[in-house]
Amino acid sequence: MSHNHDHSHGTENVSDGVLLWTVIVNLGLSVFEFVAGAISGSVALMADALHNTNDAAALLIAYIARKISRKGADEHYTFGYRRAELIGAMIQLTALILVGLYLVYEAVRRIFEPEPLLGGWIMAAAGVALIVDVITAWLLWSMSKGSLNVKAAFLHNLTDAGASVAVLLGGAAIYWLDWSWVDPVITLIIAGYILYMSSGMLKKTSRILMEGTPPELSVDEIKEALEALDGIENVHHIHVWELDEHHRALEAHVVIGEARSMEELESLxxxxxxxxxERFSIGHSNLEFESAGKSCHSRANEKHCNS
Known part of the structure; x- marks a missing residue:
């Protein structure tokens, strides 16, 4: 365990450094867009600045959560702090859904109450924002493959890049074609994508935090597989859950047919x-052995199954 930690420590520090820089860059972008929005009178830029501010907050949460999740197990948290990243993802996704709902409201309001915008300023500011969003998303992409927490931050920036594209196209349409309706329509499409993607990730994160059975696993299949092994008569009181998105755990009562020595039990x-x-990728398991006559699975001892 300790060897693996030391081996990856340098890579983790680099990743943390990248994450921290994305926080700083996104905060700077938010300030820039607020100023540009105030100069141009553009509500679209102010809304995009709000989205960027939310992204910076999400990235900061991701950075802090990654730091906390690496703390080792102690007497207070015997499984360690790895679920801190899941809590970070839950906060981010909830915030992202609120931003998506706000964008829906803002788009619908602008359809019925269009506001004058300076297309040139909008295009310039949105172009800068798009460049920053794409670079940030690219930096986070490689880190997002193994973490729901960073994946949520990556999704934040990817959708923010889409919002910048919408503002850029809206500015161009206003500047050259006077099509003020383009901006709210594209914003609705982006908001729908945000809500769709966020709700799916929120469901997955919630299932892990609620210690639900991984969707690709079947308790019945696990039971059948274990009962097919030599020396096992029955397996019950099976609980399967995920400590995080990479670590699965199982608890079960195993009924053996006859008394065995300690060496035989250890071998089994x-x-x-x-x-x-090997078959179910369950790396942590807690097994309680019972003899057939004294199994809590029998009616006489059924109450002990819940202990």
Whole structure:
């Protein structure tokens, strides 16, 4: 365990540095867009600045959560702090859904109450914002593959790049064609994408925090697979959950047919754990062995199954 940590420490520090820089850059972009929006009188730029501010906050949460998640287990948190990233993802996704709903409101309002905008200023500011958003999303992309927390931050910036495109196109349409309706229509499309993607990730994050069974696993299939092993008569009281998106855990009562020595039980336990790891990618398992006559699975001892 400690060797793996030391081996990846340098890479993690680089990733943290990238994440921190994206926070700083996005805060700077927010200030720039607020100023540009005030000069041009553009509500669209102010809304995009609000979105960027939310992105900067989301990235800061992701940075802090990554730091906390690496703390080792202690007497207060015996599984460690790895779920801190999931909590960070939950906060980000909730905020992103609120931003999506706000964009829907703002787009609908502008359809019925169009406001004059300076197309040239909008295009210039949105162009700068788009460049920053694309660079930030590119930096986060490689980090997002193994973390819901960073993936949520990546999604924030990807959707913000889309919002910048919408503002840029809207500015161009206003500047050359006087099509003020383009901006709210594109904003509605982007808001719909934000809400669709965020709700799916929020569902996954919530399931892990609620210790739900991984969707690709079947408790019945696990039961059948274990009961097919030599020496096992029955498996019950099965609980399967995820500590985070990379670590699965299982708890089960295993009924054996006859009394065995400690060496035989240890050998059987090793066989079960190996089978769980290789077939179901369950790396942590807690097994309670019972003899057939004294199994809590029998009606006389059923109350002990819940202990």
């Amino acid at each position: 336990k090793t066989t079960i754990k190996t089978h769980l790891d």
